[in-house]
Every structure is written in C-alpha cells, then in structure tokens.
Amino acid sequence: MSELTIGDSAPDFELEGDGGSKISLSALSGSPVVVYFYPKDDTPGCTKEAIAFSALEPEFAKLGARIIGISPDTSAKHDKFKAKHDLTVSLAADPDKIACEAFGVWVEKSMYGRKYMGVERSTFLVNAEGKLAQIWRKVKVAGHAEAVLDAVKAL
Template sequence: MVNEGDKVPDAALKGLDGESFTLERHRGKPLVLYFYPKADTPGCTNEAKDFSALAEEFRKAGAAVLGVSKDSVKKLARFIEKYDLQVELASDEKGGFCEAFGIWAEKSMYGRSYMGIIRATFLIDGEGRVVRVWPKVKVAGHAQEVLEAVKALG
C-alpha cells in the first residue's frame, strides 16, 4: 500500500465523461482520494453520501474529493444520479490504479477468498505527496475525520 510521504503513483482513470485523466489534474491543492469496493452497495453508498454531505466544507478547505472503484462509468453515473452525490467519482475498470496504490488485494467473506478493493483513503498534498493514509476504513464518521485532517493541513 502507498504510505505517508510517498509520491502518488500516476495511472489513468476514466471520468464520467468517459475521458481518461490522471491525478495531475488535481495538482496544486489537497486531494482526498478514497477507494471503495462497489457503487450502490450499503457501505459504499453511505461513504459517498457522507463525503457528499461535507463536499462544500471540503471545497472551503481548498480540497477536492475523488472516489475510485472498478465500476463502469455508466454505473458511476447512475450512482451519482440516484443519490445526488456531490463528489467526483472515477472508474478504474482495468484496475491498474488500484494496484498502483496497493489496495487491490485478496479478501474473504463467508469462507471464500476473492480479489477486491480494500476500502482506503489517502490525503494527498498539492505537490502530489501522501500526507495521511486511512487503511481498512470503517465508514461511520470517516468523512468527518478526513475533513478535520484536511483543515489541519492549513
């Protein structure tokens, strides 16, 4: 997993417009980059809604928020519309970005193993360095904790 102090790996993502972009587009200001397993599932929906509820506060603190999953752009568009999400989402369907961050890993549920996204959040400064990592995120209260860390960056 990418650690505090590391330079952010750059790999292409797809925005909702279907166009490819890299994190370079967010340089110059803090970026909250959160990875979630699957759109429109209970935990992922609550996390996206929590970040959306605080979206204006993140903007006031000068930070952008970007959620990443392996969902298709089409599914992400429906997810945003269904819940009126106020944060940017991007698709990593091929998984290269997730692998670069080290959050694509073996998981297990009900005794079976499978590969999946570890729910994790990275706070990245304007220079592209990771200043804080939240591995294995528990959703409740997480967005607020991340906002406090953004505000502490000053």
C-alpha cells in the same frame, strides 16, 4: 511492490470519470486531493460513504480540496449511482484496477471462508505537492468523511 507510506509521492493515474470526463491526479496538483477507494457502486457501505463525502464536499471545497472516489465499476454505473443518490463528488472508473493496484488496495479478501480479490476500502490524502499526507486502510464508514475533513484542515 512496497506498501505506500506517508510522505511517498502519490501514484499518478488517468481514469475515465463520471459524465465521460478524464480524471488524473497530476492535473489536480497544487491543491489537496482526497482519493478514496471503495468496492462497488450502490452497495450499503459504499453508498453511505459517498453520501457522507458529498454532504461535506462544500467544506472540502472551501479548503481547496477535491474528492475523487474510485471503484472498478464503469463510468456508466458511476453516472447512475451519482444520479440516484445526488452525489457531488467525482467518481472515477478503474475496471482494469490500474489505480487500485498502484495504491495497493486490490487485495485478497475473505468472506464466509471464500477467498477472492477485491478493493480494500481505503482513503489517501494527497497534499498540494503530490505527497501522501495521510492514509486510512480498512476504513469503517461511520465518521470517516469527518475524520478526512479534519486531516485536510490540518494540512
């Protein structure tokens, strides 16, 4: 499968969201959507990223943009994570890695010489027409939510 590039149609998905909701990309067409993939609920980097996106969520909302965080965690874990950190962004559960694989973020990683499969922290900005407007791979959390907000403003 070839890597997604700017201008490609974003792969659609339907996943279980927090609070038992269903989240699909196609249901949000007509407005920009920030889809960010992260490895695991309640780990330091993922928590910082979710808090940063939640803090800026009102700014994204003013621009008509929705934010969806996706990880392989279950929706029950997402609910606890949201409650613990007062998160306002939508979180979607992808335990079967369907969206992770469609977006090419389920990759071989290496830590301390050990190889394993995991989520590469990545963010995709989908425009109102469902096309990829911006892609960030191997995201560093510091300043990332702000950079994504700037990209939404530029749409």
